[in-house]
Amino acid sequence: MALWTVCVLLVIPVLLLYLILWFYNGWGSLFREDFVQPPKPLITDKRSRDKVLKQGFSQDKIPSNLDVVVIGSGAGGLTAATALAKAGKKVLVLEQHDQAGGSCHTFQEHGYEFDVGLHYVGQMHEGGMLRVVMDQLTEGQLQWNLLGSQYDTIKIGHKVYRLHAGKVEFLETLKKQFPGEDESIEKFVAMMKTAVRHVPLVAMLKIMPEWVALLLVRSGLLHWLSPVFRLAESSHQDVISRLTNNKDLQTVFSYLFYGVPPNDSSFLINALLIHHYKRGAWYPRGGSSEIAFHMIPIIERAGGRVLVRASVSRIILTNGKATGVAVQRKEGEVCIYAPIIISDAGIFNTYNQLLPSEIKATPNVSSLLSSLQHGMGCFLVFVGLCGTGEELGLKSTNLWIYPESDLNGLMEKLWSSEWEEICQDLPLMFITFPSAKDPTYQKRHPGHSCMTLLTMTPYKWFSDWSGQTPRHRGEEYHSRKMKLAEHMVEKALQEFPQLEGKIEYMEAATPVSNEYYLRAPLGSMYGAEQNCSRYQCDIISKMRAQTAVPGLYLTGQDVFSSGVAGAVHGGLLCAGAVLNRILYIDLMMLKKRIKRRRAQRSS
Numbered sequence: 083m084a085l086w087t088v089c090v091l092l093v094i095p096v097l098l099l100y101l102i103l104w105f106y107n108g109w110g111s112l113f114r115e116d117f118v119q120p121p122k123p124l125i126t127d128k129r130s131r132d133k134v135l136k137q138g139f140s141q142d143k144i145p146s147n148l149d150v151v152v153i154g155s156g157a158g159g160l161t162a163a164t165a166l167a168k169a170g171k172k173v174l175v176l177e178q179h180d181q182a183g184g185s186c187h188t189f190q191e192h193g194y195e196f197d198v199g200l201h202y203v204g205q206m207h208e209g210g211m212l213r214v215v216m217d218q219l220t221e222g223q224l225q226w227n228l229l230g231s232q233y234d235t236i237k238i239g240h241k242v243y244r245l246h247a248g249k250v251e252f253l254e255t256l257k258k259q260f261p262g263e264d265e266s267i268e269k270f271v272a273m274m275k276t277a278v279r280h281v282p283l284v285a286m287l288k289i290m291p292e293w294v295a296l297l298l299v300r301s302g303l304l305h306w307l308s309p310v311f312r313l314a315e316s317s318h319q320d321v322i323s324r325l326t327n328n329k330d331l332q333t334v335f336s337y338l339f340y341g342v343p344p345n346d347s348s349f350l351i352n353a354l355l356i357h358h359y360k361r362g363a364w365y366p367r368g369g370s371s372e373i374a375f376h377m378i379p380i381i382e383r384a385g386g387r388v389l390v391r392a393s394v395s396r397i398i399l400t401n402g403k404a405t406g407v408a409v410q411r412k413e414g415e416v417c418i419y420a421p422i423i424i425s426d427a428g429i430f431n432t433y434n435q436l437l438p439s440e441i442k443a444t445p446n447v448s449s450l451l452s453s454l455q456h457g458m459g460c461f462l463v464f465v466g467l468c469g470t471g472e473e474l475g476l477k478s479t480n481l482w483i484y485p486e487s488d489l490n491g492l493m494e495k496l497w498s499s500e501w502e503e504i505c506q507d508l509p510l511m512f513i514t515f516p517s518a519k520d521p522t523y524q525k526r527h528p529g530h531s532c533m534t535l536l537t538m539t540p541y542k543w544f545s546d547w548s549g550q551t552p553r554h555r556g557e558e559y560h561s562r563k564m565k566l567a568e569h570m571v572e573k574a575l576q577e578f579p580q581l582e583g584k585i586e587y588m589e590a591a592t593p594v595s596n597e598y599y600l601r602a603p604l605g606s607m608y609g610a611e612q613n614c615s616r617y618q619c620d621i622i623s624k625m626r627a628q629t630a631v632p633g634l635y636l637t638g639q640d641v642f643s644s645g646v647a648g649a650v651h652g653g654l655l656c657a658g659a660v661l662n663r664i665l666y667i668d669l670m671m672l673k674k675r676i677k678r679r680r681a682q683r684s685s
């Protein structure tokens with residue numbers, strides 16, 4: 083009883099304080115229903131798109147009297163920039179690559195278009211929170227295309243399991259495929275629901291002042307508030323082993339690989355991932371570059387710019403406060419000043435590359451960084467296929483392939499093997515057909531289709547070529563990567579024999595490609611490793627938008643969690659921290675209004 087009293091006494095003042103701040107910031111919401119306009123026709127002309135996505139850096143393009151500079155134009159950087167533009171801020175986004183979008187950029191080669199880091203996104207149903215957010219951030223111009231209702235297929239050895247979208251269908255079809263496992267499946271789904279319902283409390287840890295969050299954590303009061311914190315801290319393997327002995331079902335409960343074996347991963351993250359797609363999977367109509375394409379004009383309308391080929395070499399500090407950034411140019415450094423600096427470059431780049439080394443040596447920062455590690459790299463094969471999706475019989479579904487059900491063992495094998503062994507026998511692979519997910523692909527690239535193959539890869543296999551530029555890495559690099567690529571294509575052709583002889587183009591990307599194009603340290607695919615330690619409540623509280631440097635904020639996938647949705651939430655948390663305002667309150671109220679309006683319309 084006494085504990086509860088303390089709890090309530092602690093939480094109520096914090097909430098009150100924020101409500102006051104929120105009123106203080108005015109009634110006017112950042113997000114409004116009428117911001118969402120009917121979608122205009124898709125712009126496919128390359129020159130018109132480049133005018134938005136590829137605005138090269140030059141000094142005369144830098145707006146004067148900037149409010150904010152954002153380093154990096156990934157989903158996280160652009161979300162923060164767009165939300166701040168909505169609040170009237172003049173924001174300059176600086177991107178080192180030659181186009182905006184970060185992991186959501188696309189590239190064209192031989193008449194094909196490939197996306198880099200967006201295969202599918204969940205929770206985009208009308209009226210859902212993420213959809214409301216994306217509609218606001220793109221003013222309704224970004225449209226989402228629903229994948230087939232059977233969105234994921236999981237192959238374990240020769241056995242095949244299929245996931246079906248829909249609250250009821252997901253559960254019922256899973257039960258049918260695992261006879262006798264009704265109870266464990268229901269329990270898993272119930273725990274998943276708890277995780278989803280309570281996850282806003284996890285975000286609260288990053289919104290409330292750090293000392294309050296840490297007090298709640300250290301006193302143990304947190305676990306009285308909600309079971310979600312225990313789920314975050316629990317090893318995924320421990321939880322699912324208690325639910326079932328069926329190894330295949332355990333694999334299905336952990337099938338979305340991101341480089342961490344179930345033994346070392348957090349139940350919360352795996353549960354959120356599975357839930358993310360449970361109601362269906364979506365793909366941006368027009369390809370993933372549409373995300374940046376529709377956010378940039380909003381940033382510009384508020385006086386800001388998004389400039390590419392602008393590599394930030396350091397964050398400028400004045401009396402310990404972030405006051406600007408230096409952009410590295412051939413002719414020397416260009417210094418750009420603003421009272422607020424936001425980094426979408428990830429927590430490691432920000433502390434290790436962009437700030438003076440004294441900062442990361444401070445006890446708070448060094449202890450935080452030492453409890454994190456770089457995530458695993460990935461290996462991608464981009465395959466161009468001659469023929470339309472119809473001709474080739476391609477479906478908008480994804481395939482996850484594992485030779486056996488022991489994901490812990492398979493991840494261990496991936497880590498400890500040499501690349502030659504893996505080229506004989508790949509432990510995990512993902513196959514997807516981006517062209518089949520987007521009805522506009524045929525219009526944009528007539529007679530072409532594409533397939534992407536993905537696996538995780540330790541950086542060490544390719545680290546010898548770190549720092550070298552693409553296409554100049556030499557024969558050994560090329561043959562090593564092509565050997566792995568060919569093995570993956572061979573495996574893919576076993577699944578889709580009709581594609582034999584249809585391959586017209588093939589290219590592969592390694593962790594050093596990711597390092598070069600996205601500045602991902604050690605080529606990591608999802609930023610800081612999402613192992614269970616990252617989701618211990620004290621680390622959750624410390625990994626937040628605010629940094630050890632006043633005036634400097636983090637956005638993107640290292641703030642909350644990975645994935646496009648994770649990076650967008652990171653952006654919202656970041657913009658909220660800058661504005662001293664809980665944007666989720668604005669969004670929740672908007673979501674309610676939309677729901678009411680929809681109900682009125684249908685009655």
Ligand SMILES: Cc1cc2nc3c(=O)[nH]c(=O)nc-3n(C[C@H](O)[C@H](O)[C@H](O)COP(=O)(O)OP(=O)(O)OC[C@H]3O[C@@H](n4cnc5c(N)ncnc54)[C@H](O)[C@@H]3O)c2cc1C
Pocket residue numbers: 153154155156157158159176177178179183184185186198199200201202203392393394395426427431460462536599600601607608637638639640644645646647648649
């Ligand atoms: C192969 C792959 C597949 C994926 N598939 C999916 C998927 O299907 N669904 C999903 O939800 N998520 C997926 N993801 C993850 C998702 O794409 C990312 O989690 C998310 O987009 C990250 O956004 P971000 O803004 O945090 O970082 P990023 O998109 O990495 O953006 C960071 C940007 O900062 C720039 N930058 C870094 N340093 C500097 C500097 N010094 N100066 C200037 N610019 C700098 C980089 O060039 C980059 O553009 C995938 C990722 C990969 C790699």
Ligand SMILES: *[C@@H]1O[C@H](CO)[C@@H](O)[C@H](O)[C@H]1NC(C)=O
Pocket residue numbers: 345346347452453454455611613614615616
């Ligand atoms: C996660 O990574 C950190 C940092 O390297 C490490 O100390 C920790 O042991 C890892 N945790 C798990 C559960 O693997």
Ligand SMILES: *[C@@H]1O[C@H](CO)[C@@H](O)[C@H](O)[C@H]1NC(C)=O
Pocket residue numbers: 292293296444446630
């Ligand atoms: C370090 O973190 C603690 C909270 O854990 C905080 O009280 C302290 O002010 C921080 N120190 C610095 C120098 O930021």
Ligand SMILES: *[C@@H]1O[C@H](CO)[C@@H](O)[C@H](O)[C@H]1NC(C)=O
Pocket residue numbers: 319345490491494
């Ligand atoms: C995973 O954890 C279980 C129990 O915690 C252990 O028995 C097993 O050896 C671990 N597997 C790997 C591959 O680390």
